[in-house]
Amino acid sequence: MNAIHKKKKIGIVTGGGDCPGLNAVIRAIVKAADLKGWKSTGIYGGYDGLLTPMKTRPLAHRDMDGLLVRGGTILGTASSGPFSAKTGQGKTRLIDPGILSRAKANFDRENLSALVAIGGDGTLSVALQMHAAGWPVVGVPKTIDNDLDATLMTFGFDTAVSCAVDALDRLHSTAQSHDRVMVLEVMGRYAGWIATQAGLAGGADVILIPEIPFNYDAVCRKIDRREAEGKHFTLVIVAEGARPAGQDYVSESPDTQDREIRLGGIGQQVAGEIQTRTKKESRCVVLGHLQRGGTPTQFDRQLCTRFGVYAVQMIAQKQFGMMAALTGTGIAPVLLADAVDRIRIVPKDGELVMTARALGISFGDA
Secondary structure, three states: OOHHHHHOEEEEEEOOOOOOOHHHHHHHHHHHHHHOOOEEEEEOOHHHHHOOOOOEEEEOHHHHOOHHHOOOOOOOOOOOOOOOOEEEOOEEOOOOHHHHHHHHHHHHHOOOOEEEEEEOHHHHHHHHHHHHOOOOEEEEEEOOOOOEOOOOOOEOHHHHHHHHHHHHHHHHHHHHHHOOEEEEEEOOOOOOHHHHHHHHHHOOOEEEOOOOOEOHHHHHHHHHHHHHOOOOOEEEEEEOOOOEOOOOOOEEEOOOOOOOOEEOOHHHHHHHHHHHHHOOOEEEEEOHHHHOOOOOOHHHHHHHHHHHHHHHHHHHOOOOOEEEEEOOOOEEEEEHHHHOOOEOOOOOOOHHHHHHHHOOOEOOOO
C-alpha cells in the first residue's frame, strides 16, 4: 500500500430526512476505508457541520459495532438552512458561493481528501454544486420515497414499505371487525412508490398516488361495489402528495422559505369525504415519521453495505461527481447530474399500476 493511500482521509455527511440504513452506510464506508489504511471523519448536522466552527469527529473501525441494525444517523442531519437546495418539485436553489467557499476552506484545513454525501435529491443537488466548485465528492442515494433517478432503488425504501404493509395488515382486521373504511396516509411527496407497492403487498382496495389525480366519485364507487358484494369494509392507502384532479397539494404549513412545502392532511380529507358521501364510518391513520425510524430490513442492510463500499471504491478511482447506483447487474457509478436531473415517478401505464388494476384495485380515476 503506497503512502498516498495511507494519508487519505474521507469526510462523511448525511443530509435531508433520516431513514433506516444511514448508519449501515457509515459503517461500510469506515470499515472499507480502514482496510485501505485510510481515515474517516464524520461531519455532524449535515453540511452545516462544515461551517465554522466545524462539527466533526474521527470515526474508527471499533466505533462501528451495532450500527448495521441501528436506525437514524449517528452524525445527525439537516433539511433546512444555508445548504437547502430544493424549494419545490424541479426547483433548485443555488447555494451562496461565499458559504461554499468558507466550507471548502474548512474542508481543506481538516485535510480531507474526499467527501461522501449520503442523501436524497436535495443533499445530492448540493453535492453536485460542490463538485462544480471543485470539491472531490461522491454520492450515495437515500430516500424512503424511492424517487431519485438513475438508480433502481434507494436505501430506506424497502424498510418504509415494510412498515406500511404491516400497518395495512393491522388495519385490515379492525376495518373488517367494524365494517369501516380505513385510510392509511403514507409518505410520497411527488412519487407514489410506497403507496403503490405497499398497497399491492398489503391488500389495499384503493391506492391514491401523486401521479394519478383522483376524484371522490370514483373512490366511492369502488366502496359501493364492495358493499354490493357483501364486503362491508375497505382499505385505502394514500400518498401524502396525492390530490383530487384540479386541486393543489394538501399541506400542514404555508412556510416554504428555503425549503419544500410540508405536506400532510390528505388522508384525513379523504376519510372525511368518504364518510360524508357514503355514510360509512371512516377513519384515518397517518404513519408519518414511523416510516423513517426503526431497524432497516435485511434488504436495506445489504444495499447500504454495498453502496458504502462502492463509495470508497469510487474515491480510490477518483470518480468524483458520481453517485453509487443500483443497476440491473449490480452497483455502478452514475453522474450526480443524471441522478438529480428529474424525479423518478411511478409510470401511470407501467407494470406495477397495471398489475394493481388487473386485481380490481382502484386508483380513483375511473
